[in-house]
Amino acid sequence: MSATTLTLAKALNTALRDSMAENNKVLVMGEDVGKLGGVFRITDGLQKDFGEHRVMDTPLAESGIVGTAVGLALRGYRPVVEIQFDGFVFPGFDQIISQVAKVTYRSQGAWKMPMVIRIPFGGGIGAVEHHSESPESFFCHIAGLKVVACANASDGYHMLRQAIACDDPVVFFEPKRRYWQKGEVETATAPTDTFRTVLRRAGTDCTVVSYGPSMAPVLAAGEAAATEGRSLELFDLRSLSPLDLDPIVESVRHTGHLVVVSEAPRETSITSEISARVTELAFHSLQAPVIRVAGFDTPYPPSRLEEMFLPSLDRVLEAVDRSLAY
Amino acid sequence: MSATTLTLAKALNTALRDSMAENNKVLVMGEDVGKLGGVFRITDGLQKDFGEHRVMDTPLAESGIVGTAVGLALRGYRPVVEIQFDGFVFPGFDQIISQVAKVTYRSQGAWKMPMVIRIPFGGGIGAVEHHSESPESFFCHIAGLKVVACANASDGYHMLRQAIACDDPVVFFEPKRRYWQKGEVETATAPTDTFRTVLRRAGTDCTVVSYGPSMAPVLAAGEAAATEGRSLELFDLRSLSPLDLDPIVESVRHTGHLVVVSEAPRETSITSEISARVTELAFHSLQAPVIRVAGFDTPYPPSRLEEMFLPSLDRVLEAVDRSLAY
Amino acid sequence: MTPGPAADSWIERASSAEEATARGAAGTSALPEPHEVIAGLRATSAARDSVSMLSPEGVFEPHPDFPIDVTPELVKGLYRDMCLVRRFDREGNALQRQGQLGIWVPLLGQEAAQIGAGRALEPQDMAFPSYREHGIAWCRGVDPVDLLGIFRGIDFGTWNPAEKRFHNYTIVIGNQVLNAVGYAMGQRFDGVLGDEATAEATMCFFGDGATSQGDVHEGMVFGAAFNAPVVFYCQNNQWAISEPVEKQTRVPLFKRAAAYGIPGIRVDGNDVLACLAVSRWAMNECRTGNGPVMIEAFTYRMDAHTTSDDPTRYRLADETEAWKLLDPIERVKAFLARSGMADAAFFDQVQAEADELAARFRKHCVDLQTPGPERIFSNVYAESTQQLRDQEADFAAYLDGFADDGAVGGHK
Amino acid sequence: MTPGPAADSWIERASSAEEATARGAAGTSALPEPHEVIAGLRATSAARDSVSMLSPEGVFEPHPDFPIDVTPELVKGLYRDMCLVRRFDREGNALQRQGQLGIWVPLLGQEAAQIGAGRALEPQDMAFPSYREHGIAWCRGVDPVDLLGIFRGIDFGTWNPAEKRFHNYTIVIGNQVLNAVGYAMGQRFDGVLGDEATAEATMCFFGDGATSQGDVHEGMVFGAAFNAPVVFYCQNNQWAISEPVEKQTRVPLFKRAAAYGIPGIRVDGNDVLACLAVSRWAMNECRTGNGPVMIEAFTYRMDAHTTSDDPTRYRLADETEAWKLLDPIERVKAFLARSGMADAAFFDQVQAEADELAARFRKHCVDLQTPGPERIFSNVYAESTQQLRDQEADFAAYLDGFADDGAVGGHK
Ligand SMILES: Cc1ncc(C[n+]2csc(CCOP(=O)(O)OP(=O)(O)O)c2C)c(N)n1
Ligand SMILES: Cc1ncc(C[n+]2csc(CCOP(=O)(O)OP(=O)(O)O)c2C)c(N)n1
Ligand SMILES: [Mg+2]
Numbered sequence A, B: 001m002s003a004t005t006l007t008l009a010k011a012l013n014t015a016l017r018d019s020m021a022e023n024n025k026v027l028v029m030g031e032d033v034g035k036l037g038g039v040f041r042i043t044d045g046l047q048k049d050f051g052e053h054r055v056m057d058t059p060l061a062e063s064g065i066v067g068t069a070v071g072l073a074l075r076g077y078r079p080v081v082e083i084q085f086d087g088f089v090f091p092g093f094d095q096i097i098s099q100v101a102k103v104t105y106r107s108q109g110a111w112k113m114p115m116v117i118r119i120p121f122g123g124g125i126g127a128v129e130h131h132s133e134s135p136e137s138f139f140c141h142i143a144g145l146k147v148v149a150c151a152n153a154s155d156g157y158h159m160l161r162q163a164i165a166c167d168d169p170v171v172f173f174e175p176k177r178r179y180w181q182k183g184e185v186e187t188a189t190a191p192t193d194t195f196r197t198v199l200r201r202a203g204t205d206c207t208v209v210s211y212g213p214s215m216a217p218v219l220a221a222g223e224a225a226a227t228e229g230r231s232l233e234l235f236d237l238r239s240l241s242p243l244d245l246d247p248i249v250e251s252v253r254h255t256g257h258l259v260v261v262s263e264a265p266r267e268t269s270i271t272s273e274i275s276a277r278v279t280e281l282a283f284h285s286l287q288a289p290v291i292r293v294a295g296f297d298t299p300y301p302p303s304r305l306e307e308m309f310l311p312s313l314d315r316v317l318e319a320v321d322r323s324l325a326y
Numbered sequence C, D: 001m002t003p004g005p006a007a008d009s010w011i012e013r014a015s016s017a018e019e020a021t022a023r024g025a026a027g028t029s030a031l032p033e034p035h036e037v038i039a040g041l042r043a044t045s046a047a048r049d050s051v052s053m054l055s056p057e058g059v060f061e062p063h064p065d066f067p068i069d070v071t072p073e074l075v076k077g078l079y080r081d082m083c084l085v086r087r088f089d090r091e092g093n094a095l096q097r098q099g100q101l102g103i104w105v106p107l108l109g110q111e112a113a114q115i116g117a118g119r120a121l122e123p124q125d126m127a128f129p130s131y132r133e134h135g136i137a138w139c140r141g142v143d144p145v146d147l148l149g150i151f152r153g154i155d156f157g158t159w160n161p162a163e164k165r166f167h168n169y170t171i172v173i174g175n176q177v178l179n180a181v182g183y184a185m186g187q188r189f190d191g192v193l194g195d196e197a198t199a200e201a202t203m204c205f206f207g208d209g210a211t212s213q214g215d216v217h218e219g220m221v222f223g224a225a226f227n228a229p230v231v232f233y234c235q236n237n238q239w240a241i242s243e244p245v246e247k248q249t250r251v252p253l254f255k256r257a258a259a260y261g262i263p264g265i266r267v268d269g270n271d272v273l274a275c276l277a278v279s280r281w282a283m284n285e286c287r288t289g290n291g292p293v294m295i296e297a298f299t300y301r302m303d304a305h306t307t308s309d310d311p312t313r314y315r316l317a318d319e320t321e322a323w324k325l326l327d328p329i330e331r332v333k334a335f336l337a338r339s340g341m342a343d344a345a346f347f348d349q350v351q352a353e354a355d356e357l358a359a360r361f362r363k364h365c366v367d368l369q370t371p372g373p374e375r376i377f378s379n380v381y382a383e384s385t386q387q388l389r390d391q392e393a394d395f396a397a398y399l400d401g402f403a404d405d406g407a408v409g410g411h412k
């Protein structure tokens, strides 16, 4: 079958459908994932086709959702949990850190924990409080979890398929404001490892790395910079933990400049880790310190202010200028 | 009154006692903090002297402890919450991130949130699972919280007094394996700002920064290095968020080398942030990348292995060597 | 087979099993089956053990346990409250449709449940809302326009929660229940309970779905453990977004109370007089030191969960139609008219007041100004930090860079 | 005043208020008052609505609802189980005192509660323990020596939880309840419920203090919502470290069950026959699709919370002495002797077996080897990562640096 054009939302929905059809141990569970198909419709139609036992509307309790998913995984199922919004994962945080992430280690491998925790994340949709957060950094600090974020429809499909096939727990971040963006998806291609950093644009002057929702302004910045005669090399991390830094270090060796872009508040975040690690690995190549374009160290502001909070084309370009001028 | 020699545990107990005597709005609450005086006896004798309403044995539920403390703070109280062990703060994580940290921002200052969340943290006591963790990095990523860690009896007393007096929520980390270590405490001195980085030893070759339980091996490393003719400049952060980096940047300007030491797993941690920020601020002064001596990116191991997991004198010295040899 | 309570539970299980099957079947079919809707209706018109006083037809019958002095002033006041609240609630919906608000959370159908509870509160009492409590806000003296910023993305509500004794809206399901219990513990420690008219208590609001959250359980555990003067007021509007209450529980929610050794009462949530009488009793129990108390207001969410929601995907119009017959305002109007407590002039005047409020509500909304970037950095702490001041200064400098060409860095 | 359940709750409140005062008074005084201890005793010998069959004096009286065939083999087997478990539990305490273990969590006093429940489990059933369930481990065929590494800091337990159908010990209070419910949901989805001898169910274990945790509530909510074949087995040993059960609840814990529409039964937790009969019934209810069920085993923590705890700070020796009279093993011994089911030879043989086990337990403990650094990095993931392999390699290289002078970097 050849490539089809799908929205990110539909690509994710298709990945769930294909995984469920392929393996009847795959379950979908969460709040409103049944008849409603999820508030973003990512699970649309799945309950109708796979039944109530494989697509479960759960009681309203995230610790309960994650905690029972742990038990289902022990029983041999492969639960795919939907957290309705980023800001609502925290009631389930204890089960994630104390059980999901540790069961394999604790049992010395007697248990596996094949579980996917899907989290629509990030801002830009004009939502109320707790609906626009970027909590990925918390999960990157938890050993035993794999943390990934998709940025387009094709990765949405293939990364979710890979996450569901993985025998380790994967926290899967979906850029909610890109759900309706269309892209080419080749569902037939044999799956390669999609949990790796990928080059999005080759360049020579400055390396820029990001993931998820911020890839769009980063790609736009690449275009804009080109028109101004600056050549940016752009990477999409895809895997936030573990980090696949080799391609970035390689790039920095020839550009000498690195800008890291993320919506997450800056302090003690994924951008801190990338800055620290790349500096450790490419110290003599760096002609300027790694510059971070990130959310501010404040709670997410009222949505009319989010355009200023979120990394924008302009903020990325300004950071590149600062790095090059350093 | 002149200085007295107290264990860290007794210094903390005295700070609670003095704060409660000074302000009857100060409350202590948690599991087993009453008659038992807490599993580490930090609240020993307080219920006997201040009564059951001011020193409360709560039901066994951390979200309940933190969540009701929020309400008490709104009512005008200054709750000091004890979390029994580091690994048990996570059931309360949602209330901390969604309410404790955001109430002031949400209400545009109409509410204040004067609350202290005390957490005995770190390893080295030969304990079972969940009793030796270093979760401070999670809290450093949460805007609206102040995060501090004490390393000795004097700071234990004065930092806890300051935390209780603070109108913002303070997550207060106590190095449990140092509870029985004695130190001089001058309780009479007028309180200065103790939430700042402090110089512990002046030196010229390499800057080493740490906090809490790891200050001991770092100070020992300073001694050992001196005997080998290497002069280390040692800092105790005390405040983990916000970070007080000026003294460290100053130091790096003349040493050109920085080693950061922490028990917390390395990935996306407080050590990542220090490395990133100091590199941003002192890029041209650094003759080597910031080197991190940290916990491994694994769950906390069985305790017989913790000596290898925890930053030791030897690991600190080896890192200093690597930095100087870079 | 088993002792008392267990025996109870057998009965519960049996009955709810029926309901469950009825509802369960629907999960697989695209739309609910007719018998389901009927089940819904049965649940409605005959909610077991429910306290009610004013029938859907507007016939008043006093309840022995919850005496209430039904004066014209009282009933007219409650009617006015409900009409005004419904009016600005509808205006909120309209403003969202017209792009003036990002989202609106309608209370349609829950006016009696909220006005009845809200009017049982004294000025010195404290209230902890969820996000749908516009009627409670109204009773606390919060100007409805102070709600608008939340839904327009300007702020998180502009009333002073400490002065109004009405906490900020809380969106994380269940959080506010624990916060309310803590506040009530403080009231007890302050010694403000007793028979005096100045005695205080706290009421917290949450939904049927929220009862599944650990925080709500822990709230009841702590409330009972510390004899906190708090009323747990659960508005069971039958739905948690797309999930019917049967997904959360096998037994009527008010029966949860017994598990904590506190009284639990189910009241007809569309009967404002019953809600008021029961809430007054419950608050007095708390003020006099007999708290906590749990109330389940059995009502219905007549509109979508929010303006972003599409209920046609998960529930039948018939169900909503049937509940229309139980409208909380209509029955009061009928009662006022039949009893001669109010005349046409009164109804006209309330209507006029409502339109006036709606107009002011709308004007305030469209006039709302977006704050500057300083709002992003303000009040993160009571005692701000150098790190944050630096970050704000850097961003201000960055924005100045665009000052000349006027452009502002907006995310693409 | 209020309908059925609420009325119930009034009664509960009244009675538990008494108890509360009795216990509450103690909170302020350094030691419990005598009347408190008495209260404790009253609660014990006459725990309301408690199912019991074998009196403290060893007199057996069948219970109409929970028939059990009391054969010599059965009773002798249960006696042996309890004696052996108590013996290695005591050895664990001794090993800690002698510095061979970092800590030990004693089950002393809870032998009947655990052996009764454990022997109700079939091989195909699943069990989720907390951290005190040495007796359950025994019944699941876990060799006691496989528990030692946990308390010596060598590992997290070396039995295979999947093969033994006995999950790892869970230390974070309440977590395992949700995990157990999920596992039981899976049993239901697998279609292994029914009347066949192969039908499966799950039992999870938690304490009185744990009932306050949100996870335990959510476990019951999910269990009821999905009709999961799970038995919630609460060992109420009267204490959560230093906090008496009155700090957690106003009402008997088994009454929590009614709030979820599931049966709740209180059993004399020191009566192994009652615990067995009730557990068998409950597991069969679950295996045949009538789950969940809650059981409260009313027992007592005879020893400290752990070897690190000092109970003299918060409870009177008298209380413990009084419970000694209710010892779970003594009553079975009396029954066996009086009924002539067993003779001196049997008791001697069990004693000998116990000493043998204790010796093997001790030897295994002192012989345990500390694993190498590779254990730190092993099984973090099912599919390891380059990042972790690099970290392990770096550390190995670092350690090699000390190889010559033999020293290893130990923390100071
Ligand atoms: C912890 C958490 N999880 C999920 C959500 C998303 N959410 C918002 S409202 C809602 C349903 C609430 O139902 P109910 O408690 O009955 O209140 P109602 O909306 O019916 O008034 C959900 C799941 C949330 N706000 N918080
Ligand atoms: C979430 C969490 N909080 C606190 C603790 C510390 N802790 C360990 S055991 C215990 C008391 C448990 O009491 P109970 O549930 O009655 O079980 P028991 O120990 O009496 O068997 C506490 C507070 C913990 N292990 N987990
Ligand atoms: Mg609802």
Ligand SMILES: [Mg+2]
Pocket: D207, D208, D209, D235, D236, D237, D238, D239, D240, D241
């Ligand atoms: Mg207990």
